[in-house]
Each structure stands twice: as structure tokens, then as C-alpha cells.
Amino acid sequence: MRVLVVDDEQGLVRALRRGLAAEGFTVDVAHDGATGLAKALVGDYDAVVLDIMLPGVHGYDVLRRLREQDVWTPVLMLSAKDGEHDVADGLDLGADDYLTKPFSFVVLVARLRALVRRQSGPRPAVLRVGDLELDPAARSVTRAGAPVDLTARELTLLEHLMRHADRVVPKLELLDHVFDTGGEDPNVVEVYVGYLRRKLGRDAVRTVRGAGYRVAG
Numbered sequence: 001m002r003v004l005v006v007d008d009e010q011g012l013v014r015a016l017r018r019g020l021a022a023e024g025f026t027v028d029v030a031h032d033g034a035t036g037l038a039k040a041l042v043g044d045y046d047a048v049v050l051d052i053m054l055p056g057v058h059g060y061d062v063l064r065r066l067r068e069q070d071v072w073t074p075v076l077m078l079s080a081k082d083g084e085h086d087v088a089d090g091l092d093l094g095a096d097d098y099l100t101k102p103f104s105f106v107v108l109v110a111r112l113r114a115l116v117r118r119q120s121g122p123r124p125a126v127l128r129v130g131d132l133e134l135d136p137a138a139r140s141v142t143r144a145g146a147p148v149d150l151t152a153r154e155l156t157l158l159e160h161l162m163r164h165a166d167r168v169v170p171k172l173e174l175l176d177h178v179f180d181t182g183g184e185d186p187n188v189v190e191v192y193v194g195y196l197r198r199k200l201g202r203d204a205v206r207t208v209r210g211a212g213y214r215v216a217g
Helices: 010-022 033-042 059-068 084-092 105-117 152-163 171-178 188-200
Strands: 002-006 026-030 047-050 075-079 097-100 127-129 132-135 140-143 146-148 205-208 212-215
Touching: 002 010, 002 033, 002 171, 010 026, 010 105, 026 033, 026 171, 033 047, 033 059, 047 059, 047 105, 059 075, 059 084, 075 084, 075 105, 084 097, 097 105, 127 152, 132 152, 152 171, 152 188, 152 212, 171 188, 171 212, 188 205
Parallel strands: 002 026, 002 047, 047 075, 075 097
Antiparallel strands: 127 132, 132 140, 140 146, 205 212
């Protein structure tokens, strides 16, 4: 999943980036409202983590402008403002969730996954394709009932393929949503598909020549 974190607390952003990457997220960051708004308008994100008190453009204004321009990416407001009216204002402006600082990282990750599941279309808590089963919350995978040990990045790649099992997933989409393309070789998709095949079986992920990949289960 590809997430944008917009917050001006440098230390917090670094910690979130490391933690979310360890959970298999691809993370972009912005340290002010204007940059965050620009990225959110053009980037294909699965979710946005947005602070309220930002330099330049206020977090509420970022959220308002996104919704005015029909950008409906799920937004989790993350703020030290913990008053009931602050929470109500954020939700009324179009936020999908609100979490106050200090916060539990475990809860933040769980809420991000819940936001993605609530997007349009089926978003089951446990994904099943054929004899493959993936539980994103437990970070576990089984095939034909047998557990399979995957790294965080392998699991994220498989999760994206399984969430879109009804279609062929293009390589560029996988680069955007699973990998940090700023520092990755574009051939990293083929490499990780190879890892999945070695662990799940060669028939688990099919290559559709010239189009992308499809999970077979």
C-alpha cells in the first residue's frame, strides 16, 4: 500500500517512515501543507496521514481542497489537537478517521489497513484466492493450509495482487504501490515475483506478457 505522510515534525516523520516501511507500506512524505496538497492531488495513494498544524497551508485546508477537487483518497488526521470539536471538524470536512498524538503505532497501522478495506469494492479482512489465504492484520499467509514465511515486502506484493485478483495488475502499478521507486531498480518487481514463486509455487503468480501479473492461487 502506498501512503503519504504530511507532518512537520521531522523526527516523527522519520519514525513513521521506518515503521510503516517495516510493515510493508511504501511511504512518501511532505513537511508542509502546500507540498502535501500537491502530492495528494497527483499521487495515486491508498491513504494519507495528515497533521492539522502545518506550515503554509493548514491541514484542514489541505483536506478541504482535496475533497473540493473530488480526490477521495482515505485521510487519517493525526494531530495533537484532541478536543471533541477538533475531531468533529476534521470528520465533517471529509476525514475518514482521526487519531490524536501521542498515539500507538500499532493502532495507526490497524486504522490505515481498515481505511483501505473500506474503500469502494470488496475489502475482506482476510483475502482468499484459490488455496491461498492472506491475513493482513496478522501478517500471515497460508497455501493449502500450510503456513508460508514471507518478508514484509513479499507479503505486501502478494496482498496487492490478491486484492486485485479479478484483473491483471500492471508492473507500473506495483512499482507505485509496493516499492519505493525512487531508490529501486524497476526490475525489482520481477525479482520479488520470483521470490513469491519460489515460496508459493511457480503457478501462484502468472505473468501476462505485455500486461502485468495476476495471482492464481
